[in-house]
Amino acid sequence: MPQGGRPPHLVQAMTRFIDEHRQTYGVGSICKILPIAPSVYYATVARQKNPCVRSQKDKELSDEIRRVWNDNFRVYGVRKVWHQLRREGRTVARCTVERLMRQMGLKGVIRGKGIRTTRPDPQRPCPQDLVQRQFHAPAPNRLWVSDFTYGAPRPGWSGGVYDWNAKEKGGTEVLPCSLLWGNMSPSGGDLLSTGRVT
Numbered sequence: 001m002p003q004g005g006r007p008p009h010l011v012q013a014m015t016r017f018i019d020e021h022r023q024t025y026g027v028g029s030i031c032k033i034l035p036i037a038p039s040v041y042y043a044t045v046a047r048q049k050n051p052c053v054r055s056q057k058d059k060e061l062s063d064e065i066r067r068v069w070n071d072n073f074r075v076y077g078v079r080k081v082w083h084q085l086r087r088e089g090r091t092v093a094r095c096t097v098e099r100l101m102r103q104m105g106l107k108g109v110i111r112g113k114g115i116r117t118t119r120p121d122p123q124r125p126c127p128q129d130l131v132q133r134q135f136h137a138p139a140p141n142r143l144w145v146s147d148f149t150y151g152a153p154r155p156g157w158s159g160g161v162y163d164w165n166a167k168e169k170g171g172t173e174v175l176p177c178s179l180l181w182g183n184m185s186p187s188g189g190d191l192l193s194t195g196r197v198t
Contacts, residue, residue, distance in 0.1 A: 015044045077108025
């Protein structure tokens with residue numbers, strides 16, 4: 001039964017709306033306004049009255065998945081929830097656990113600590129946007145734009161323009177150091193625009 005690619009929760013919400021107002025306006029009149037065909041509405045109602053075996057199993061399994069996820073401090077992802085269900089004797093496919101967790105909006109916590117590369121100084125003024133977001137120069141080497149960001153280094157990667165002080169300090173005082181790499185610097189009359197460190 002085609003549903004125009006609409007998410008299931010949207011179809012269910014429209015079905016509930018039609019159920020609440022069908023006595024007053026009729027199914028056909030409401031379906032002319034809502035983006036749902038009467039056949040989709042009737043098929044959804046029929047499924048709700050007589051759910052198929054898969055829907056019933058999904059409901060039971062969803063409750064088990066949510067229980068395992070909650071019992072483990074809401075940090076388990078698909079793989080760990082699946083392993084825990086297997087330890088408890090539930091035979092279920094990993095892709096089924098993945099599908100149901102996605103439908104319920106359950107996600108695991110990703111390992112690793114986020115890296116905060118900059119600590120803004122609220123006392124310092126914000127630099128002006130000297131180029132007004134127009135990154136066009138009349139000639140080569142007339143407009144320089146700089147940014148300060150963090151990229152996790154890969155093995156064997158030299159890092160290009162990389163200031164080792166930036167990783168350690170992460171403050172605004174290390175920004176000019178990156179311009180010294182390779183003797184690059186704007187010459188007189190050229191424009192250097194920097195973004196705010198946040």
